[in-house]
Amino acid sequence: MTRYTSATADDRREMLDAIGVSSVDELFEQIPPELRLGRPLELPEGMSESEVYERLAALAERNADAEKEVSFLGAGMYDHYVPAIVDAITSRSEFLTPYTPYQPEISQGGLQVMFEFQTAMSELTGLPVSSAGLYEGPSSLASAGYLAIGATKRRRFVVSRGVHPHSRETLRTYSVGYGAEVVEVGLEGGLTDAAALADAVDGETAAVFLQSPNFLGAVEDVEALGAAAKEHGALLIVACDPMTLGVLKPPGECGADIALGEGQPLGNRLDFGGPSFGFFCATEAQIRRMPGRIAGETEDVDGRRGFVLALQTREQHIRREKATNNICTAQALNALGAMVHLAWLGRQGFRELGELLVRRTAYARERLAAVDGVELLHEAPVAREFAVRLEAPVSKVLDRLAERGIAAGYPLGREFPEFEDGLLVAITERRTKAQIDELAEALSAAVAAEREGVTV
Amino acid sequence: MTRYTSATADDRREMLDAIGVSSVDELFEQIPPELRLGRPLELPEGMSESEVYERLAALAERNADAEKEVSFLGAGMYDHYVPAIVDAITSRSEFLTPYTPYQPEISQGGLQVMFEFQTAMSELTGLPVSSAGLYEGPSSLASAGYLAIGATKRRRFVVSRGVHPHSRETLRTYSVGYGAEVVEVGLEGGLTDAAALADAVDGETAAVFLQSPNFLGAVEDVEALGAAAKEHGALLIVACDPMTLGVLKPPGECGADIALGEGQPLGNRLDFGGPSFGFFCATEAQIRRMPGRIAGETEDVDGRRGFVLALQTREQHIRREKATNNICTAQALNALGAMVHLAWLGRQGFRELGELLVRRTAYARERLAAVDGVELLHEAPVAREFAVRLEAPVSKVLDRLAERGIAAGYPLGREFPEFEDGLLVAITERRTKAQIDELAEALSAAVAAEREGVTV
Amino acid sequence: MALTETPMQAERARTIFEKSKAGRRAAALPATEVPETPISELIPEKLLRREAPRLPEIAEPEIVRHYNRLSRRNFDLDSGFYPLGSCTMKHNPRLNERVAALPGHARLHPAQDPKRAQGALELMWLLQRSLSEICGLPHVSLQPSAGSHGELAGLLLTRAYHADRGEERTKVLAPDTSHGTNPASVTMAGYEVVKVATDEVGGVEMDDLRAKLAENEGEVACLMLTNPNTLGVFDENIGEIARLIHEAGGTLYYDGANLNAVMGHSRPGDMGFDIVHVNLHKSFSQPHGGGGPGAGPIAVSDRIEPFLPRPQVVRSEGSNGHGPSFDLDFDRPKSIGRLRGFQGNFGVFVRSYAYILSLGADGLAEASETAVLNANYLKARLAEGRAGERLPIAFDRHCMHEFVLSGKPMKRELGLATLDLAKRLLDFGFHPPTVYFPLLVDEALMVEPTETETKESLDAFADAVEQILAEGETDPELAKNAPYTTPVRRLDEVKATRQPVVRQQLEE
Amino acid sequence: MALTETPMQAERARTIFEKSKAGRRAAALPATEVPETPISELIPEKLLRREAPRLPEIAEPEIVRHYNRLSRRNFDLDSGFYPLGSCTMKHNPRLNERVAALPGHARLHPAQDPKRAQGALELMWLLQRSLSEICGLPHVSLQPSAGSHGELAGLLLTRAYHADRGEERTKVLAPDTSHGTNPASVTMAGYEVVKVATDEVGGVEMDDLRAKLAENEGEVACLMLTNPNTLGVFDENIGEIARLIHEAGGTLYYDGANLNAVMGHSRPGDMGFDIVHVNLHKSFSQPHGGGGPGAGPIAVSDRIEPFLPRPQVVRSEGSNGHGPSFDLDFDRPKSIGRLRGFQGNFGVFVRSYAYILSLGADGLAEASETAVLNANYLKARLAEGRAGERLPIAFDRHCMHEFVLSGKPMKRELGLATLDLAKRLLDFGFHPPTVYFPLLVDEALMVEPTETETKESLDAFADAVEQILAEGETDPELAKNAPYTTPVRRLDEVKATRQPVVRQQLEE
Numbered sequence A, B: 001m002t003r004y005t006s007a008t009a010d011d012r013r014e015m016l017d018a019i020g021v022s023s024v025d026e027l028f029e030q031i032p033p034e035l036r037l038g039r040p041l042e043l044p045e046g047m048s049e050s051e052v053y054e055r056l057a058a059l060a061e062r063n064a065d066a067e068k069e070v071s072f073l074g075a076g077m078y079d080h081y082v083p084a085i086v087d088a089i090t091s092r093s094e095f096l097t098p099y100t101p102y103q104p105e106i107s108q109g110g111l112q113v114m115f116e117f118q119t120a121m122s123e124l125t126g127l128p129v130s131s132a133g134l135y136e137g138p139s140s141l142a143s144a145g146y147l148a149i150g151a152t153k154r155r156r157f158v159v160s161r162g163v164h165p166h167s168r169e170t171l172r173t174y175s176v177g178y179g180a181e182v183v184e185v186g187l188e189g190g191l192t193d194a195a196a197l198a199d200a201v202d203g204e205t206a207a208v209f210l211q212s213p214n215f216l217g218a219v220e221d222v223e224a225l226g227a228a229a230k231e232h233g234a235l236l237i238v239a240c241d242p243m244t245l246g247v248l249k250p251p252g253e254c255g256a257d258i259a260l261g262e263g264q265p266l267g268n269r270l271d272f273g274g275p276s277f278g279f280f281c282a283t284e285a286q287i288r289r290m291p292g293r294i295a296g297e298t299e300d301v302d303g304r305r306g307f308v309l310a311l312q313t314r315e316q317h318i319r320r321e322k323a324t325n326n327i328c329t330a331q332a333l334n335a336l337g338a339m340v341h342l343a344w345l346g347r348q349g350f351r352e353l354g355e356l357l358v359r360r361t362a363y364a365r366e367r368l369a370a371v372d373g374v375e376l377l378h379e380a381p382v383a384r385e386f387a388v389r390l391e392a393p394v395s396k397v398l399d400r401l402a403e404r405g406i407a408a409g410y411p412l413g414r415e416f417p418e419f420e421d422g423l424l425v426a427i428t429e430r431r432t433k434a435q436i437d438e439l440a441e442a443l444s445a446a447v448a449a450e451r452e453g454v455t456v
Numbered sequence C, D: 001m002a003l004t005e006t007p008m009q010a011e012r013a014r015t016i017f018e019k020s021k022a023g024r025r026a027a028a029l030p031a032t033e034v035p036e037t038p039i040s041e042l043i044p045e046k047l048l049r050r051e052a053p054r055l056p057e058i059a060e061p062e063i064v065r066h067y068n069r070l071s072r073r074n075f076d077l078d079s080g081f082y083p084l085g086s087c088t089m090k091h092n093p094r095l096n097e098r099v100a101a102l103p104g105h106a107r108l109h110p111a112q113d114p115k116r117a118q119g120a121l122e123l124m125w126l127l128q129r130s131l132s133e134i135c136g137l138p139h140v141s142l143q144p145s146a147g148s149h150g151e152l153a154g155l156l157l158t159r160a161y162h163a164d165r166g167e168e169r170t171k172v173l174a175p176d177t178s179h180g181t182n183p184a185s186v187t188m189a190g191y192e193v194v195k196v197a198t199d200e201v202g203g204v205e206m207d208d209l210r211a212k213l214a215e216n217e218g219e220v221a222c223l224m225l226t227n228p229n230t231l232g233v234f235d236e237n238i239g240e241i242a243r244l245i246h247e248a249g250g251t252l253y254y255d256g257a258n259l260n261a262v263m264g265h266s267r268p269g270d271m272g273f274d275i276v277h278v279n280l281h282k283s284f285s286q287p288h289g290g291g292g293p294g295a296g297p298i299a300v301s302d303r304i305e306p307f308l309p310r311p312q313v314v315r316s317e318g319s320n321g322h323g324p325s326f327d328l329d330f331d332r333p334k335s336i337g338r339l340r341g342f343q344g345n346f347g348v349f350v351r352s353y354a355y356i357l358s359l360g361a362d363g364l365a366e367a368s369e370t371a372v373l374n375a376n377y378l379k380a381r382l383a384e385g386r387a388g389e390r391l392p393i394a395f396d397r398h399c400m401h402e403f404v405l406s407g408k409p410m411k412r413e414l415g416l417a418t419l420d421l422a423k424r425l426l427d428f429g430f431h432p433p434t435v436y437f438p439l440l441v442d443e444a445l446m447v448e449p450t451e452t453e454t455k456e457s458l459d460a461f462a463d464a465v466e467q468i469l470a471e472g473e474t475d476p477e478l479a480k481n482a483p484y485t486t487p488v489r490r491l492d493e494v495k496a497t498r499q500p501v502v503r504q505q506l507e508e
């Protein structure tokens, strides 16, 4: 008997009698003998709670996390401060342990949270309809592609190179499945090449994918770029960073049909990449093509206000092969974290935080640009992240800064061979002026040392 | 407006109008001008949540806690593993934030927990009546003295030197107040000197105080020692370590009138000494003299089972100067932690844990005794802690072990000048055989180095 | 005084937006510290937002109250019995939450240099090995975010596998008992679903399978199966099924949602499956969170391995004195590519690995044993008395970890639909079983007690069903109008879909 | 279907012991690792326990369910308005819980060498300095475990102070409005209480004070005062009172339970108090935990300092380049000694220091301002309509952070006792005010809203009182039999004291 099960020897006897078998093994006889394992799994024996804790704490010790070092890593996930009330609320059993709210009468807590979350994301993106949350950023973008095919009956995607490389790659992976061609449009001065984009879009284009701020941190003129899509009846799909939407014009006001993105910056910890959530907002026109759960308001038999899963006829458990998406279990708890974080920030705080990020990012960009051996990779306006070029091998410089307890940023080389010398630097409200100054100082020392070939 | 208050400018205006004053200052005019501070407090400005977190995390970093080093420190508080469900339950708002249950109809959760806790502590100590929890160990012992005076109308205490020095000192502090004489009886071979005790007790003695295992870890023969108290009609008051009561004979079976102690080992973290709780159990005869809250079972008007604060006529809010004790706010949440821990351990686990401690302690004692330059301070039987003598300056040896990330134990010198060379070593289920071996090895090296006068 | 409603019913729903008051706030932010340059000097005006989004304005105390009170309007696993078929609502150990919250896990950036994330990569590698052993398949990718994501991955792997052999197949077989995500994934992966019938003992109808294979010769890319299937029945013909599919050149996909029945007893790989997804939020105790997060790692055979998603966690033996080291391998030319960002739901991996460490080999096997024992016991209890009459078991045989009843007689004889029984169960403090699934059983009730329930809970549930059926004989209206004691009563779901209101409307 | 009881009422109380079943368990323990020597070979048989204590036997899932369900039978501050007079039920920030849980705090052993606990000692020192500034007294000891413990400390300090001057005094003065812990502490400290009357504006009756001082000349050791007092009234004569007590050679003790009214506005030290206790679980946001933990640090004047408890946290300036360092000072010859083990409730210190850092100088002052504003507003609202008639304010003047109403007219005119009103408030979802305290007001209702409540909550409470009084005019039985919607209804407290049942009885 493990500590999580309760069947005592007596219980087993009574239960087996009631079933009418003499042993549990008899119940497993429906498995053909040759398919029974017949040996213990080759796994360690069970451990006590304290031993499991020690084991995992020892593993955790071997990671350089943002509590141990000063991190300027971003590239889609950011070291924002998650307020204590987020943990206090998301850790309540009542939110942590239920399944998807299939029985609305006893799931009003979770359903109302979804409704509130949809309202908040709709406010942020400026689009009227929001899903209750998808897996995470890149797969949400790929799901938008699936929606676009359904909406336009076309199978050609035009994607800016400014879209997160993980999103572009995921879109490609999915496209092989549902059958779509992906055309990429390059960057000019850190921004999507408008002319190339206009050329690439045609009457066969199902959707145009942009990201703003884009992967290099540059704020795109979505409205202007989107014109090409409008003209040819393609959907305009915009990935965005929710933390910038207190300051930047919302996609909905820029003509986007769909706004989506990675939700981690809102109330979710880094967790080495997940779980977080993807948000997905769209125009009324797309409401019956949306992926994922959507909560809707209704009434009970006595006229009480209540909430249910609405438009379930889109979903796999009803529509099966005709579903608008296959998603089932998604990220309800992570969306709750986001909602609590947004309520905590509030209307004023959310804007102030956005402005704080813009100002500290501008400061950091200036400080680094002033460093000898460091120059800006582009001059486009930025909101919370920016790219520089180093006149020394990026990975070597990063190792030197790591020695000093600084994760200086994200090396662009692997995903942007054209920026082999590129480094992406992200700012959050946790990165103080002092830390930014320290980064500049350390970077200058490291680049200099590399150029002089000093060995670590 | 701080983030914890809600009065907006509009609110203030409306509220001031309703009150009929023009400003909040007017409300403060009842304070004579010369007594108004008239300047801001000399404290830093308020900080954001993330800044407060960083500040306190930086302070915490500067402590060598049991997560950072291997700790054999005990002396009344022990590094036991607190199961995760304890935190999960004690952190629920419903337990964390209410006041003392003055309105029983809406406090059944807390009141039933008290009732369960009383049952558990009664089972552990073998005494029928338990309080719902006092501040902590030593002050509970001092409160027992106050009870003894009320019960016997005598004012002389006989205390074994084996009782925790903090308890003895606290008893002295209190005795100066309520007026009692404290007579101390020494130790022989680590145990209370039975003959001296018998001599010290007389017809004027209100109570005899013993501790088992005593401060040096030795298991006392409470029954035998207690005879003297019985003979002269003094109360037998026994301090004990709850974690040993799965193995050791409960005080109730040894003739104790009162069993009490520090509750920290049960479900409470170290917290640099508090908050924890004191437990206090007694015979039926003392029920109306007990200190602190006691929950009792009763019924509601419809005959439903329910719980209330019983015997409140003992308490200060009813009896005022005639109260059996002045205690009010105590440690309800800490007692809940203990109850959950005890339920988690369960009847079998609690005994097994006690046996584990006895066996690992015996092993550690043997290993250390075998170290050159280390010898046992006494040969008496021990349960979870033991004392050794070092043939090198204790504080220097401790510094050397600290260098290796080991807190080797508690130096006896300050409180026991006669054991200037004494070290008290505690064992919990978190101290593995490997760590014990490492301690022996490190101790041997350190003592040797000190004797050879090697400098660190 | 007569009660007209429960206290919770009396409290009408108000969203946090309706509790907002201009000027209030909970957050205090750090000082800017750097020059307060006007934003419009840093970013062109036309790219800026005019009005701040209308997020709620409310101080911290009321935010906490709002969500605490809301939480109590949920039924949860920590409140009572939750026999929701196919969802494996087993206990969620809090230890797992504790270890997942360690800063070394929770504040580790996913783009951290692998050299400085060795603990995380080793944990992922260890989890991969564990799942590989449990599934009986040599290779594992942890990337998929949930079961359905794993299914899509499996189908894309199938496509890549066939393409690599120069074939393009168009059909995927799935039994009529399959879960909705299966066909949905098939379509998303660009395939067409071909249904296979179920035989009289609840397994795949072999003749129909042969027929479908013949009809679609050379076209069948894959057969997706759940075993034990959604009827809780272990398909004894699985060996033969595998032979047929492989003969036909297809891959065999195992929907691992029901793995909790066979851990340590039987392995999909040994049954002949090529691809398996595992729902860590089912068999491996990741809390469901009211609808996620989860994770859907996949285990595959050698022939599928080359196509696994990128990146893969790899281990290299330590050289000269150094221990082994771990890395992310991106250099996988045949890979289907990414299914999502970064490395997957790591926080879920930590919890599930902690669970595997806690139970160990014996514990996992014992968990499945007890799950099967509990299911068969509850089935036996429900075969007694009224339940036995009105709610017969759909396929009368020993079940594995779950079983399906049919409410058809109850409906015919008492006029009570399965939905009515489910709603009435709410008044008895139980979460109802899964209803109306699988589709081939009318008025289906799918019951999965899981191993972490006590005999007492199973008995209480059986007694409640008996009592509801007894009520139904005398007063069927009681169940038809249930529930009575829940925070809200039966809700109008049609309205919510006909005129969808999907967000709070706000003034100004 | 008519509701006969609420779901919670329908669930009868069962203790965890009653849910026990032999053989079940939640804990798995580490292996012994060392020789399994029979215990009786290590400890003599006669010292060993025969039967293991009958603790519950139950697996983890049911333990979690038991306590989660129990928790919902509590009303708590995070559920609603809690105007419990004298208890300062202000919001408990979760940030404080987070920082208290950091391993550097939570797993720090109290006997750790001060050299290796510098962060903890510095935190204690910083908290001491903060409280010193807030109280206007130069020296602080954090040792006392709660308010009443602080009172005892203060009285023992008083005794030591007099003894040091070769005097032994026997009497302590306290107003009839004082909290029960005051006289109880007086007796415990070996003194005799002498009551001082209250004047028509709620302050100390000066003539009576003079008389009592004269009657007990040379005998008065101390006057214990709460200011603002338990009527919520600030005693304007405090200057004169201090002069008289000091003239008489006594010490002046400040019960700091009401400090929340004056933080940053007025300081006990400046009022002439020698000794102050602070309830960190009131003004400084430590959660009450259903009756603790708390902490009751004391701040004292120079003449009391030599007698402070041992050990004291001290700071020494850093020499040659090193920063300052912190230590525990045991060498205090005149100290009254210890009041408890180790250094006090450190975990509480962390929370309260985090609170002080969060609010800062302005925030603390603003908190007191808003507390006073909220109290006066609610007082004004309750002076309207029926409440104004039936529940007059005991002392009609501006209050500080709380105020006291008298239910005397309500009782006379409607036959409703204050208790009935309190119980009826439970049905409206409010925690009632403190009742029947202070004693000198009949049918007293002591209302303290605190600064963290919204105007909406205050209005809702006032409306509820109005409605209950209106009901009372037409149907007084309604309130007399209230509550109706709570998990249990009115409980028989007499029975619980007459035939006390204070533990679960168990078989075998």
Ligand SMILES: Cc1ncc(COP(=O)(O)O)c(C=O)c1O
Pocket: A327, A328, A329, C086, C087, C146, C147, C148, C149, C179, C181, C182, C226, C230, C255, C257, C258, C279, C294, C296
């Ligand atoms: C049989 C079966 N297959 C697939 C799924 C889909 O898994 P997920 O919800 O993790 O996407 C589920 C659970 O919902 C299921 O029960």
Ligand SMILES: Cc1ncc(COP(=O)(O)O)c(C=O)c1O
Pocket: B327, B328, B329, D086, D087, D146, D147, D148, D149, D179, D181, D182, D226, D230, D255, D257, D258, D279, D294, D296
């Ligand atoms: C006025 C007053 N004095 C003293 C106390 C006692 O404080 P504590 O409960 O912390 O011992 C209280 C609170 O109960 C109080 O309200």
